[in-house]
Amino acid sequence: MSDDGPTWKLIDEMIGRGGLSENGAAAARWAVGRFRVHLGEKWPTRQYERQGWFPRALLLVGTYRYALPQVLSWAMWLDAAANESTFASVRTNMKRGMDTSTWRHTWLQLEISRAASSTGASFSFEPPIPGSVKSGDLLIDPEGGSPWMVETVTVPRADIDMAWENYEDHFLAAIRGIEGKRNVTCVVVLDDHSTEADTQEWLLAIDLIASIAAESRQVQVIQWDIGVVTVYPDPPPPGPSFTGAVQYRDGWRRLGRTLAKKAEQITGPLPAWVRVDCLDGLFQFTEWTKMAPTERLDAIAAVIRASVVWPANARGVVLSSGVGVNFDGNDAGTQAITVRSESGVFLRRLANPYLVRETFIVPLGDAASEHVDWWVAAYGDEPAWLDADLAAAGFSKTADLLA
Structure with a gap:
């Protein structure tokens, strides 16, 4: 990217150099063109100059296979939302430039609007909460049912997580x-992290051992307090070349604070759900992730119900991992898991090729049963969203665009 920041022209040029098929590149350019229409010619510069960052997926749409389906989905959602008059204020805020929190929040709103469309429900953005000066994020009006409100929020990654990742990125680069x-080839297994000085000392020792391995043509091993590195002068045996240290911590604390704030915010006469994308490590760095789906569902439902004071109109929480890169294949049927218990419903779905999502639907009482079925139907159908939208726009299926 140039010192002047991103431009639509630059993104178009990057698509041309990215290795997509002719059809894939055409779809990528179409999607970027929809962003251009909805956000304006000067949006990339405005976004970068005002906020100091630019959405990674837009820059990588022609290069990384996960980025094209994501950007295509966003473009489709933007087009659909633009037909709803209440989206105007949301789009105005987007055009001004968004920090990362607002960016995630906006796409979560649009994601739920797409979920609503898949069930035949109508929706509106930023609905006023009767009796309050506040607004909700979406109003869902299902066919044959009564309207209800959804409040969206993301729990971003904590500084400790980013510092942890930064340490291992720098170590691996060294x-x-x-x-x-x-x-030579190094196979690294980290058990923990250390101070910068100690890490640099270890790296110097690894370099010395690597020189010995290269000269002697013998495998060398160097152990440290925080891990072990095996140096191979010839190709190593099959297996991972880098295994990072396992990170465990309390995943509930930040999520609990977020839900408590939302419980206050949704208070009003309308039935309300809180939709949360938890990106701070709950789904990666806690003992909870090792449990079976039913146990995970029961555990998270118990703490959501007991640890937050919910208003009478609260109906439940939909907690998601957000979409993450999937390494277990791209067959939507194989990836689909649905688990029901008295605590709620667990869903695992391939949101798009290369991107997977886990979702926990936790009702707060019997009055939420109808809504639970709605959420299951909406997100259960998520793997079909993009291909259906592509067909409506005259494009081939996602798999063909990525071929």
């Missing part, structure tokens, strides 16, 4: 430098 310098 290892790759040693490999290139010595013409």
Whole structure:
């Protein structure tokens, strides 16, 4: 990216160099064109200059296979939302430039609007809460039912998570430098992290051992307090070349605070649900992730119900991991898991090719049963959303665009 920041022209040029098929590149350019129509010619510069960042998926739409389905989905959702008059204020805020929190919040609103469309329900954005100066995020009006409100929120990654990732990224970059310098391969297993000084001392020792391995043509092993590195002068045996340290922590604390705030915000006469994307490590760095789906569902439902003071109109919480890169294949049928218990429903779905989502639907009482079925129908059908939207827009299926 140039020092002047991103432009639509730059993104178009990157699509041309990215290796997509002719049909894939055409679809990528169409999607970026829809952003251009809805957000304006100067939006990339405005976004970058005012907020200091630019959406990664837009920059990588022609390069990374996960990015094209995501950007295509966003473009379709924007087009559909633009037909709803109440979206005007949301789009105005988008055009001004968004910080990362507002960006995630806006796309979560649009995601739910797409979920509503899949069930035949109508929706509106930023509905006023009767008797309050506040507004909700969406109003869902299902066919043959009464309207209800959805409040959306994301729990972003904590500083400790980003620092943890940054440490391992820098360590791996240093290892790759040693490999290139010595013409060897290093297999790294980290058990923990250490201070910068101690880490640098270990890296110097690894470099020395790597030089010995290269000269002797013998495998060398160096152990440290925080892990072990095996240096191979010849190709190593099959297996991972880098295993990071396992990180565990309390995943409920930040989520609990967020839900408590939302419980206050949704108070009013309309039935209300809170839709949460939890990106801060609950789905990655806690013992909870090791449980079976039913146990995970029961555990999270118990703490959501007992640890938050919910108003009488609260109907439930839909807690999701957000979409993450999937390494277990792209067959939607194989990836689909639905588990029901007295605590609620667990869904695992391939949201798009290469992107998977886990969702927990937790009702807060018997009055929510009808809504639970609605959420299951909406998100249960998520793998079909993009291909249906592509067909309506005259494009081939996602798999064909990625071929």
